[in-house]
Amino acid sequence: MGDAAEKPLGDSYELFLGPAFPGLGNFAVKLRMDGERILSAKADPGYLHRGFEKLMEYRLPIQNAVLSDRICILEALAWNLIHAEAVEELMGVEPPERAKYIRVIMAELSRIQSHIIWYGVLSVGIGFDTGFKLAFGYRDYILDLFEMTTGGRVYPAGYICPGGVRQDLPSGVVKRIPEVLRKMEEMVDLEEVDNPIIPSRLEDVGVLSLEDAIRLGATGPVLRASGMKTDVRKEEPYEVYDRFEFEVPVRQEGDGYARYLVGIEEIKQSIRIVKQALREMPEGDFIAREFRKPKLNVRLPEGEVYVRNEIGRGEAGLYLVSNGGTSPYRVKIRGPSFLHMIPVLEHLLKGAQIADVPAIYWSLNICPADLDR
Amino acid sequence: MTNGIAFKIFNNLVSRPMTVRFPHEAIPIPEGYRGEHEYFIDKCISCGLCAKICPNRAIEMVESPEEIRERYPKTYPEIDLGKCCFCGLCQDICPKDALKLTKNFFLSTFDKNSTIKPPIEVKNGE
DSSP states (O other): OHHHHHSOSTTOEEEEEOSSOTTTSSOEEEEEEETTEEEEEEEEOOTTOOOHHHHGGGSOHHHHHHHGGGGOGGGHHHHHHHHHHHHHHHHTOOOOHHHHHHHHHHHHHHHHHHHHHHHHHHHHHTTOHHHHHHHHHHHHHHHHHHHHHHSOSSOOSSSEETTEESSOOOHHHHHHHHHHHHHHHHHHHHHTSOOTHHHHHHTTSSOOOHHHHHHHTOOHHHHHHTTOOOOHHHHSOOTTGGGSOOOOOOOSSOSHHHHHHHHHHHHHHHHHHHHHHHHHOOOSOSBOGGGSSOOSOOOOOSEEEEEEEEETTEEEEEEEEESSSSSOSEEEEEOHHHHIIIIIHHHHHTTOBGGGHHHHHHHTOOOHHHHHO | OHHHHHHHHHHHHHHOSSOOOTTTSOOOOOTTOOOSEEEOTTTOOOOOHHHHHOTTOOEEEEEOOGGGTTTOOSEEEEEETTTOOOOOHHHHHOTTOOEEEOSOOOOOOSOGGGGEEOGGGGGTTO
């Protein structure tokens, strides 16, 4: 690694990966190559930029709830939740108890399906296509639940809206969730099958030390795989997370395989949370009375607020400023993938082999959509 | 172990655990699905709330065609399904339940103009 970095750049060449390359998903990396070894990497985002922060300044909070789905396609409900929490904190509204449980169930199901996609794309990145097909097949069971609850498979259209949730959890869904969770346990068993491909491609690949992880701003599963026990759900519990028992998986190795194992363990913990939430879910209202019917003239009180949540990819945040109008004055979205995809990825790619690029890239559990937002 | 996997592979080959043969059979669409709009012009009071709340500005309040303007003198929502994101806010805000999202999701088309859904088309047969 040291030799490669010191070598003069005379006979090196530049390799463009992405952005229209299916292996990286709307994101580009410029690699300075010496043969097959990467001398330096430069992340080049921008291909998927949609300007949410500016768009949100022109819309009402209820319209922004619909827009917040699109921040990250793979975890739409988690982003819904962050936006709803920010607006509620600014307005001083408390959602009903039942809504909080429904939100936790939805957010955790969203985390499970996002982690299953992570397994799928990581598998295809290391040349294990079966994993990809398994993952997308099993993910559909959760999408069926989303379709029954929110009316859309991928986009819930602001299901978790300021004040609660837009519709009650149908009784059919409550009955079906345990069945789907059994399927997810089956999927976890399949992920844990003694498969030599995954450790042989991921062990000692993309090693991120704890010191570097903190310095570069890693959060979530990436930081936990490097040896730090951290989870916003435990440290600063939002909604009703403080009422559930779950563990925060930690591993010390910091390589791709450690991140993969942390991901599997997190699916198991999410299944635990959903089971507990289903058992304890109270009856009652699912949305605060003043939000039951969408209104056009709801004013956001003057002030600013920052909320942070633990989503599948790490720590996500939303900063909302209002000067008393119906739309926010300024919105800043903190996507967890931003730091994973620029500093962390550039750091890990330096000195790696070209064949390891997809393995390192996908082992970070990243989503170009919430980087570019 | 190997026997188990071989059995599973064979079983999955014949049983199709996850898929259906789509044009012949389909997975049923659940209640509350957000598909194409259904619009009841006789319930509509032309308040224009649907046009105001639409996040994508897909709804425009237009006058009814010349022939029936005597019967429908106000403005009515014209929905551009090409802009619509099927969020269902128009259905939620409508005070008279004149707009409803249906289960129809077969909306792909080759003709760009056919995405615009005029308000009166529903009652055209009269």
